Amino acid sequence: MDVAFLQGGVGIQGGETAGLEGLGSLYFEPLWLFRRDGLELPGRLPALHGLEVSLGPDGSGTQALVRRLLQDNGFPLDAPGLLALSSTEAAKRLEAGTLDAAFFVSSPQGVIVRNLLHSGKAEPVNFERAEAYARRYSFLTSLLLPEGSEDLASNLPDRDLHLLAVTASLVNREELHPAVIGLLMQVLEEVHGKGGWFEEPGEFPTPDYLSFPLSPQAARYYKNGPPFLQRYLPFWAASFLDRMKIMILPLLGLMLPMFKIVPPLYRWRMRSRIYRWYEQLEAVDTRAANDPEADLPKLLKQLDAMEQEVRDIKVPLSFSDQLYHLRLHIDFVSRRVKQLMAASR
Template sequence: MGKQRKPVPGKDHLHIFGPAVLLVLLGFVLAYQFVQPAPPERIRMATGLPDGAYYLFGQAYRERLLQEGIELEILDSAGSIDNIGRLSRGEVAVALVQGGTSGNTPEEAGLRSLGSLYFEPLWVFHRRTQPVGRLTDLQGLRIAIGAEGSGTRSLALQLLADNGIAPGNSPLLETGGQAAADALLNGELDAAFFVASPLSPVVRRLLEAEQIQLLSFTRAEAYTRSHRFLSSVILPQGVIDLKRNLPQRPTILLAASANLVVRDDLHPALIGLLLQATRTVHGNGGWFEQSGQFPAPEYLVYPLSGEAERFYQYGPPLLQRYLPFWAATLVDRLKVMLLPFLALMLPLFKIMPPIYRWRMRSRIYRWYREVLTIDHLLFQPDADLEQARAALERIEHEVAHIEIPLSYAEELYDLRLHISLIQQKLERQVGEGG
């Protein structure tokens, strides 16, 4: 008789639960194919000239994103038109764009706005020696309209054309920023257009210059009716310098809105993070904005991003409110992994206990077939009792070495009791036959 190999409990568990574990792992592997890639740790943003507000705000966004482990590379540019081109070509993922500068070209179809950030006034400065009451008075004067590729140039050309001013009747110089301000202050220009935040160093410098006058748009309502992307805002008297009472009267300005624009393939998790950064930077308002007015899903250059729309409706993503950005994005990406858990693990939790019970009991019940066969054999007149005795001894020996959990000991001892009963019956028949 060969030596009976003892069952190995760990191996038994592997046989029972191994296929289920493999099935679940396969489900996780398949589900992982649908997990979104992690957001990039570095993205590029086009802003504006280094002395402009776009560049300054870009630096503020950069500091906010660095707190969450995302590096925002700030690139200076000629302005909004240049920024749109860089976005369309995929050179940058994010950019600041002035309202009214969209060309609606096929290349721009993949661009989305995350919202408007603040009012961006149009500042038309002229030398006090020039009597300018409205834009028509600029005809024939030397005018800086902004650099090539800037939103300032695009808007200035529109408004000047509305007033009959064109390169044919007035010298329009494509210069802007600090260079235009220097030329205006030095008398090399008569007027200059700027589209910028009041925080812009160039604007503040010109507002405080005694030889420079800021034009008030007394016909602002006419302009806003003709150009829906423009709004009318008031620069209050004395807001620049109360001591010097600058400006000396309330000044009406036209204003576009600065938009944060992204490519539609930007990782969705970064959209919520960018909007939180803009809320931190612009949420308190300014000279022309109320607290909490911006960022806003209005005054848009391009269609609003779906992720941004959800942000305005429900606030920041739930996970980003309570977890660090890296942890929130990890959990959000892996939520699809819950599918195999729900689809496989829960049913397995229900069917595996019965399978385990059946497997344990099968070690015991499988011997009953041989025991019953021997029992039936004892009723036959020509039964080989010695062979039956040997078979019972073998069964008893092997059953004694069965290893099962204590919770199934009752079934094991029932089997051993039944074997003992058959042995007693066999011994009686042997005695009677003797």
């Protein structure tokens, strides 16, 4: 397994934390204490002494959290009334009146919590010292559930409730590919950034409340946002270009000399379109001047054809002066041929 959701405050023993990193906390998970109807129960944990209380099933994050809180309150963890019941079984026994109290970790919209609030057979307990717990434990937060916030018509709950809450966090193995971490961070922001019952919009995901070292890639995301390429390109394209950068740098080193060669090659190519006509022009000029038997009218037609072809040459503006020089030279030779023709009559 490369990625997992974990409840805040759950201790992992020994070296099991090695190689694990946190991507962030995602949302609050309130800790609820419900009592059966008719039982007077103060909002302090020592008051549970002598009662039958469900701490949550063995191995669950709920039980681990509650046992820690009870122990810090001097509560004997070997007391006979402490039971390890599933959430469903504990809720049924509360409604049946065969269980005094039970702990649950759930959002207010959780099925079991909502059913208990509406059942009339169990009552949520107000944590009187919620703020003290939050100050003592960095992974706990004190929350307020206002009166009537679950159901205004039925006024549930019937008073303001102070609750304790842990956070759900996402943890990954440190060898997880950075590109996958970047994609996960974007999904977490999209899904959990909208807020909820206790969360303000934009409050989550957050690097706070983590029980694990923050992933370096996640830390960069919280500081700078998504990687530059992923802001404008699909994930597959951004990931491909990110991998290609290892090859692009050596290629750039090889291509730099080519960049120096290209401009001279370009200039030579443009000039060659013009200069290749000078060989023909020189041949016409030499024959007209030195060959008494030269067919001057034919040479003149050859010059006219050359002029027409030169007019059709396409070169950039930076080379147009050289093209006009060629046309001037063609005109100069044409006038000499005409003078020779006039002199020979």
